[in-house]
Amino acid sequence: MALLDAQAIHPITLPDGTVYRDTVYLKNVIDHPRMEIGNFSYYTHSGRREDTALILAPYLGHACRERLVIGKFVQIARGSYFITSSANHPMAGFTTYPFRIFKPETFGYKDLPIKDTIVDHDVWIGQNAAIMPGVHIGSGAIVAAASVVTRDVPPYAVVGGNPASIIRMRYSSDVIDELLGLAWWDWPLDRIEANLPALSSGDMTALRRA
Known part of the structure; x- marks a missing residue:
């Protein structure tokens, strides 16, 4: 029996058999025209599904x-959220007050710059992190709890703070390039689960054999 079920709503079942309902697979609970979400990416929160x-x-x-x-296999902890571009206020003038939004005929700021926010694969976003508009977080990155991410995060970087900065890189540049080339998150699920010992241990030699 596979460890993961791509169709699950609540992917975690506790040892006593209780389904943990605060964690959801995002792809299976969100139907939003401006969101694109990969398989197995989860989010924990206490609100309604x-x-x-x-x-x-x-x-x-x-x-x-x-x-x-x-992307796929992204892990988003409780309290973390995304501030997207449409939340911005006008900043070119002497006031940032969004006067236009208070009348239907003037609602919106289509002249403000807009940029997609992108999280690649196997990213861990710690509790109460805030991701600012237009940020691109690379695969394998870790965002520390309570961080405010205001700029792009390289693949396999560990970032933290306000504003978040690089604390360290998880691996050497050669290993990072190899991991990005292997792109294990695109493998069939049975291949991923067959190679969990290599993925979980950081055994690069074993992963190359996979």
Whole structure:
């Protein structure tokens, strides 16, 4: 029996058989035209399942121009969220007050710059992290708890703080390039599960044989 079920709503079952309902596979609970989400990416929150998109990205309306793109096997802890581009206020003038949004005929700021927010694969976002508009987080990165990510994060970097900065790289540049080339997250699920010892131990020699 496979460890993972891509169709599950709540992917975690506790040892006593209780389904842990605070964790959801995002792809299976979100139907949003401006969100693209890969398999097995999960989010933990205490809200209603149908409110998951609103909790995850509170300012990303269905009519917004930007996208939130989340890859496969992304792990998003409780309290973390995305501030997307449409949340911005006008900053070119002497005031940032969003006067236009208070009348239907002037609602919106289509002249403000818009940029997609992208999280690649196998990223771990710690508790209460805030991801700012237009950020691109590379595969294998780790975002420390309570961080505010204001700029792009390289693959396999560990970042933390406000604003988040690189604490260290998880591997050498040669190993990172090799991992990105292997792209294990694109393997069939049975191949991934067959090679969990190599993936979980950081055994690069074994992973090369996979």
